[in-house]
Amino acid sequence: MDMPLSDRxxxxxxxxxxxxxxxxxxxxxxxxxxxxxxxxxxxxxGVDISVREGAIYxxxxxxxxxxxxxxxxxxxxxxxxxxxxxVFGHDRPHEIAKLIGYLPEERGLYPAMKGVEAIAFMxxxxxxxxxxxRRRGAELLENHGMGFAIERQIRAMSKGQAxxxxxxxxxxxxxxxxxxxxxxxxxxxxxxxxxxxxxxxLAEGGTTVIFSTHVIHHAERLCEGVAIxxxxxxxxxxxxxxxxxxxxAQVRLETRAREGAWLAALPQDARREGDFFHFSLPEAGxxxxxxALIDGEAGILSLSIERAGLHDAFVHIAGEAAARALEADxxxxxxx
Amino acid sequence: xxxxxxxxxxxxxxxxxxxARRDFLAILFSRAFIFFLLGPLFPIVVGGLAGGIGxxxxxxxxxxxxxxxxxxxxxxxxxxxxxxxxxxxGVAIPPLVPLAGKVATDAPEAILRERRGNYAxxxxxxxxxxxxxxxxxxxxxxxxxxxxxxxxxGGTSPxxxxxxxxxxxxxxxxxxxxxxxxxxxxxxxLLFLLTMLLGGMVLSNLVEEKGNKIIEVLAAAIPMDxxxxxxxxxxxxxxxxxxxxxxxxxxxxxxxxxxxxxxxxAPAVGWPMFFAFAVIxxxxxxxxxxxxxxxxxxxxATVREVQTLSMPVTMMQLLVFFFASxxxxxxxxxxxxxxxIFPFSSPFAxxxxxxxxxxxxxxxxxxxxxxxxxAVLVKAGATLFRRRVMQSGPRGARSGKRGFWRKRAxxxxx
Numbered sequence: 001m002d003m004p005l006s007d008r009x010x011x012x013x014x015x016x017x018x019x020x021x022x023x024x025x026x027x028x029x030x031x032x033x034x035x036x037x038x039x040x041x042x043x044x045x046g047v048d049i050s051v052r053e054g055a056i057y058x059x060x061x062x063x064x065x066x067x068x069x070x071x072x073x074x075x076x077x078x079x080x081x082x083x084x085x086x087v088f089g090h091d092r093p094h095e096i097a098k099l100i101g102y103l104p105e106e107r108g109l110y111p112a113m114k115g116v117e118a119i120a121f122m123x124x125x126x127x128x129x130x131x132x133x134r135r136r137g138a139e140l141l142e143n144h145g146m147g148f149a150i151e152r153q154i155r156a157m158s159k160g161q162a163x164x165x166x167x168x169x170x171x172x173x174x175x176x177x178x179x180x181x182x183x184x185x186x187x188x189x190x191x192x193x194x195x196x197x198x199x200x201x202l203a204e205g206g207t208t209v210i211f212s213t214h215v216i217h218h219a220e221r222l223c224e225g226v227a228i229x230x231x232x233x234x235x236x237x238x239x240x241x242x243x244x245x246x247x248x249a250q251v252r253l254e255t256r257a258r259e260g261a262w263l264a265a266l267p268q269d270a271r272r273e274g275d276f277f278h279f280s281l282p283e284a285g286x287x288x289x290x291x292a293l294i295d296g297e298a299g300i301l302s303l304s305i306e307r308a309g310l311h312d313a314f315v316h317i318a319g320e321a322a323a324r325a326l327e328a329d330x331x332x333x334x335x336x
Numbered sequence: 337x338x339x340x341x342x343x344x345x346x347x348x349x350x351x352x353x354x355x356a357r358r359d360f361l362a363i364l365f366s367r368a369f370i371f372f373l374l375g376p377l378f379p380i381v382v383g384g385l386a387g388g389i390g391x392x393x394x395x396x397x398x399x400x401x402x403x404x405x406x407x408x409x410x411x412x413x414x415x416x417x418x419x420x421x422x423x424x425x426g427v428a429i430p431p432l433v434p435l436a437g438k439v440a441t442d443a444p445e446a447i448l449r450e451r452r453g454n455y456a457x458x459x460x461x462x463x464x465x466x467x468x469x470x471x472x473x474x475x476x477x478x479x480x481x482x483x484x485x486x487x488x489x490g491g492t493s494p495x496x497x498x499x500x501x502x503x504x505x506x507x508x509x510x511x512x513x514x515x516x517x518x519x520x521x522x523x524x525x526l527l528f529l530l531t532m533l534l535g536g537m538v539l540s541n542l543v544e545e546k547g548n549k550i551i552e553v554l555a556a557a558i559p560m561d562x563x564x565x566x567x568x569x570x571x572x573x574x575x576x577x578x579x580x581x582x583x584x585x586x587x588x589x590x591x592x593x594x595x596x597x598x599x600x601x602a603p604a605v606g607w608p609m610f611f612a613f614a615v616i617x618x619x620x621x622x623x624x625x626x627x628x629x630x631x632x633x634x635x636x637a638t639v640r641e642v643q644t645l646s647m648p649v650t651m652m653q654l655l656v657f658f659f660a661s662x663x664x665x666x667x668x669x670x671x672x673x674x675x676x677i678f679p680f681s682s683p684f685a686x687x688x689x690x691x692x693x694x695x696x697x698x699x700x701x702x703x704x705x706x707x708x709x710x711a712v713l714v715k716a717g718a719t720l721f722r723r724r725v726m727q728s729g730p731r732g733a734r735s736g737k738r739g740f741w742r743k744r745a746x747x748x749x750x
Contacts, residue, residue, distance in 0.1 A: 072556075075556050076556075077552065077555050077556050094345065094559065095344065095345050096344040096345060097344065097345040097346070097556075097557050097558065098344040098345055098346075099344050100556075102553070102556040102557070104549075104552040104553060104556065106549040106552060107549060108549030108550035108551065108552060108553050109550065110358075110362065110550060112362060112366065113362075121354075121358055122553065122557075124354045125346075125351070125354055125553070125554065125557035125558055126346075126557055127344075127345070127346050127350075166553075
């Protein structure tokens, strides 16, 4: 985080407190004040994250924001310069490697290996005996409609197929925590849908899933919690709902009358665009405003209240620059 | 920490085994391994053929003549008998020639020791009581033939054969030393070529791995020390397979070409012990050089970077080889001691010493010292590897030559 825990909003503190005190769902990941420098570059600056066991959690931010470095620190691939991280209560994540599955952003497989061997090898790295890895690997491939890949070399597979093999290799040892770095990157819409389903199934089975992404709608659809990261800082970490609540709901009002005393009842931030008025939902609610509009004979033609999406929350929390970077990443990926 | 998490990882050795097993099998069943095997076979085959031809030429030209030092009639009878046995009966008997010129009356042992003429052996005495004078390693080769020739010349064949008295020629110390130096040189050269070849292979294997982007998968799952150890020992195992294949081919060529190991003087510690030391010193030399190359590989992102970075090491290894070669020519000197102590030259220097000196205790000491150096270098290399390998990974690879120099300030954040 870019500010100490004590300086954060009451709502954020409440979210973290709720998480910490939820003994039925202990924390899978807890990070406090993670800092990482590379030479003179501050890559990650005081990241705080709490992820409950069994949750789906997203790290949301543009490329270069520090997502991968954060994940690498959480996994023990690199050590933080400052701060602490605990995975299942363990402050040396490497020592519980059998409990973790990791799909790095830069996908990597041995081109000469057959699909089933690649999965078994990845399982073996996490302590799964090779024979069992082969058995489970064949089963996983069959279940995902990739039986043809069992005996096929990686070099003979399409990029998407190889990515699926690597993902299955990440899961073959049945980890309690699955960490996916940009898992949707490079997948077509159909495979993205399959992956979303797979992530949900994992969580339903009690596995904690944490993934990084620069695509907001994946995080919005899947995650119960998100960390918004920009420039190495995490200005927000908590539930998706709480992030959306950071921005008041927006009201869109259409009236028959153009003028009248009822205009004085509209909130100060109301602005007129054509036939519509736009303004934030008053803290007191919509009821008193409705009464004033009816009494003032405004002639309400339509009124809608829209809750802010995660995208709006991201813009509000991370700022316009980060949002533009995120959109540029999405555009670049779409063009790839 | 719960009990489940207490053992929830592979030990470094278990993880190294997983990596080593994969690397070993992957390399063994790759096309590159075939070329790896074939590469050194070319010089072996060419060397074997050249050795075989040379050996034949040598046999025909000079060495396989037996001088006869008897009176004229007996000499003629012996020579006729040998000619008849060889040409009419097809018995493989080398030509016999009478001693001629100044050496005709010299003592046979002195003629051979001082190389007065090109005689492989000399027969003196009489056909009834022949005396064979020859170097110890040639004695058994000629003894039977001389007995048969003498019996034929004396007219007693095939009912009885005379007892052939023998007189061994003691080779001079200078000859022994000169010949053992040749053995030592050959051993050093072989050791140098093998370590350089395999050190280069382990390096390219690592670079390929970084290119495959598998390194982060490994780094996330197991200690980087294990990756380092696994790769190092997998290549050592591959090299033993290679050596076994090359050795077998070498033995076949040796058996088929008629080339004689006697071309090389027996090393001071004897051939079996010399081969054992060669294997041990090869392993030590390879592990020392391999850990150095792997450390370089951890810093390099591209093949071009590897070439740039490994060039000084290759040059250094060449200098080390020359240093060890120079030291070999000065046994017992301070330079030889320095070459035996300096870890990078120690395997070469000690193999040369095994060819030249009988004492075994310096080898025990040197092997312990080299093992210590291997442990230190492997540990240091693994530490460097762990620190650098994730900082010069895929992003560095994309940045090409600038990747290494940018590394310190690299920003792997994404």
